[in-house]
Amino acid sequence: MKHSRPRGAFARVQQRAASLLTFSIVCVSATLIAACSGGGSTTTGTGSATDNSTVTSTATALTVVKAAVDCSQLASVDVSDIGGTGSKITSATVSTATVDGTTVSYCNVKGVLAPANNFQVALPVSTWTQRFAALGCGGLCGSLRDATSQANFSFSYKCPLVQQGGFVTATTDMGHQGNGTDWTTDIQKQADFAYRGQHITTLAAKKLIKAYYGQAQKYSYFIGCSDGGREALMAAQRYPADYNGIVAGAPAAHFQIQNSVFHGWSVVANSTTGNSSGNAILYPDKIALLHKAVVAACADTPDGLISDPRACNFNPASIECPVGATDTSKCLTSAEVDAASKIYGGPTDASTSAPMQAGRPLLGSEVNWPGVEAPGTGTAAGTPVPVTTGIFSYNIVAGAYNLIFTGSPTMPTIDTFGYSDSNFYATYLAANHLLNDATNPDLSAFQKGGGKLILWHGLADQHISPRYTIAYYEAMQNQMGQAVVDQFSRMYLVPGVGHCGGGEGLANIDLVSQVTAWVEKDAAPASVVTYRTDTAGTVTASRPVYPYPAVARYTGNGDWHDAANYTSGSPLYNVRTPSWPGSIFYTPYAPKQQGVATPS
Structure with missing residues (x-):
């Protein structure tokens, strides 16, 4: 050749x-549920088990609050003050979901926020830990996903706080059904997809929480990847008070x-x-x-x-x-x-x-x-x-x-x-x-309100180049100063992982624990262990990822399948993103509003 x-x-x-030029399961009592922490055992390629304890990042233990009213009563909650005339709850029923052997009962509320934002809010009947999480959708959205499905709650590998029903969760189709082109010429549906759908769904979810438990949530989070990552950054930029913590994966922030x-x-x-x-x-x-x-x-x-x-x-x-x-x-x-x-x-x-x-x-x-x-x-x-x-x-x-x-x-x-x-x-x-982009690097309002942001991207992403997430992170540093950005944001780049998961890398990762610990205990994330599992779910390898720009380096000793045998290494690449024609979109701007007025 x-x-x-x-x-x-x-x-x-x-x-x-x-x-x-972390993972591991912490003790869960009848009244307290904490987030995941570092530590655990890994079945290595040689069949041995090794301890992979790294960083402990346990969220605040909050008292479990049970439902104060019957689920059916939520069917009468008025949401027209949020979505406008025609907004309504269409059903409120109890169902169960089983994850890793644990069965959780939810009050599932479905509804529509005018003109056509279909949404679902899943409220745990007896396991709620006073936390709420909005879940992003991917692609061009257009379908309503089951808010009780843990498959929708990405980046929470083996996290009891998620899997045992600690969160109220909410999903939306972002104001349209299907991925046809008709909705893209409708002014209101453009706005609902761009920014309004997730915001009004969050407002509705918080109203339902108050009605169901008799109190408001203590902490609110947003978890999303791909377009869900764009939605996550859109929230931080347009509605900085909506969430205390945000996990934005492989964000399609540069939508245009x-x-x-x-x-x-x-x-x-x-x-x-x-x-x-x-x-x-x-x-x-x-x-x-x-x-x-x-x-x-x-x-x-x-x-x-x-x-x-x-x-x-x-x-x-x-x-x-x-x-x-x-x-x-x-x-x-x-x-x-x-x-x-x-x-x-x-x-x-x-x-x-x-x-x-x-x-x-x-x-x-x-x-x-x-x-x-x-x-x-x-x-x-x-x-x-x-x-x-x-x-x-x-x-x-x-x-x-x-x-x-x-x-x-x-x-x-x-x-x-x-x-x-x-x-x-x-x-x-x-x-x-x-209207569509979420590339405004000025997150001052979100930062000053105490918000925490975790960005992550698989380095083998086939849909969205990690360089765009890096460019956005650098734009934040240029705009706000690196010292300020370090106070409220971290970025993780995961080797070998594809778009929002998959690929040859170690795609199982728990970032929910990291963001909850940061928000609730001011425990800033450090290394996070990633895992590879076989078809039976057995862990076959683990390795850490470190806050950008550090990389994981094998120490040269011990089983390289084991995260314990890696350490933080110096950056391998130090060239910042050069100016390019799209750089004009990575500077501060006033976002466009269109259609009906959106409640704050």
């Missing part, structure tokens, strides 16, 4: 970068950019024609080869994960097939090298050659590309797959199209997004930036 110098946009980005030029480039970069009329170039079989080569070049710990992909300068051309090769099954063709380089590197400005995007999928994320940046099925030698049907990124752009570009001077297409024109951002994406 031939080796050559870096090529195209990816090469320029790489050359520029080079030049710049994410669902147009970012996903759009994934389509054209992997197209035989360079636009949406072509077939895919890269398929799962060749992506597997690419990933194997990346891991061989970049993995820096015994578990084969990449601590910080930004520090690796792997070039896809290193596995390019020799000129004239007849068997290309074990190497990448020139077209495949170009496609991979474009996916990594992103577009560049035609006049300056500067990157047009702050980040693309990072090295090590390839294993998660099928179905997003590439077709989920098929082979390089098989039947060609059109990018419009085989690449999910195309569907994402199509679903959000009207919501993003309403108000633009003209309506571009996925092929005319201005990938090489820096003016595109200000001309086409600025109109709805003030």
Whole structure:
């Protein structure tokens, strides 16, 4: 296989970068439930059990409060003062949910907040610890998830506070049903999806809490990932008094950019024609080869994960097939090298050659590309797959199209997004930036009110580049000062983990304990242990993650499956996000309000 110098946009980005240069279960009594703490045992790859005690972060023990009225009485609670005329409770019934062998009874309240925000609030009948958590939705939302399902309560791996019914939880479809395009041209439904839906659902949930238990919640939280991460940051920016603590995972905060030029480039970069009329170039079989080569070049710990992909300068051309090769099954063709380089590197400005995007999928994320940046099925030698049907990124752009570009001077297409024109951002994406984006770095009101924010992102995310979360965190530091940001925010980057979970990394993590302990006991998060489990749920490996920019480093002694044998290491990459066309959206701004007035 031939080796050559870096090529195209990816090469320029790489050359520029080079030049710049817990888990465990605590005791739960009949009247007190605490959050998870550090410590526990791990079944290692060798079959032995080792103690992985790290940081203890136990939330305040609060007295359990039981229901003061019958669940059915909540059906008569008036919520029209929150959602307006037509808002109502549609049902209030008791049901049970079983998690890890524990059965919890809930008063499930469903309703609608006008015009069409369907919501559900799950109120524990006899296990409530005076805490409330709003749960974010993903994608473009459009469906009402079961608020009693622990699958919706992400980032709470093995946490009794969550699993044994300590929280009142709430979900919403954000004001529309399905992911069709009709709602994206409705002014009110645009606002409900952008910012209003979660806020009014939270107000309704708090009113129901007061009615059901005879008292208000003591602490309020928001937990979300992907668009739920955007919703989390939107709350901190628009409604800083709604929540005491927020966990925002892989936030689609840069909504305008994410669902147009970012996903759009994934389509054209992997197209035989360079636009949406072509077939895919890269398929799962060749992506597997690419990933194997990346891991061989970049993995820096015994578990084969990449601590910080930004520090690796792997070039896809290193596995390019020799000129004239007849068997290309074990190497990448020139077209495949170009496609991979474009996916990594992103577009560049035609006049300056500067990157047009702050980040693309990072090295090590390839294993998660099928179905997003590439077709989920098929082979390089098989039947060609059109990018419009085989690449999910195309569907994402199509679903959000009207919501993003309403108000633009003209309506571009996925092929005319201005990938090489820096003016595109200000001309086409600025109109709805003030509505949809959650990139305002000034969280002064949230911070001064005592709010705590945990950001996290999987470094192998195939949908949203971790570089955007890093860019937002840096913007917060630039705006508020690092010392102030350190008082109320932490960011964790998890090696090998895909979008909101999955991937080859250790995706089981409990950040709920961290945020509750920080809010309730002022115990600022330090290291957090992540876990890998097999299909039976047995823990097979553990390792810590540290607040950014530190990375976990294996000590060189003991079982590398065991978190106890890792320590905090110095950052591997110190280059801050350079200026790029979208930087204009990461500065303070007054958010746009539209539609009906929203109660505070």
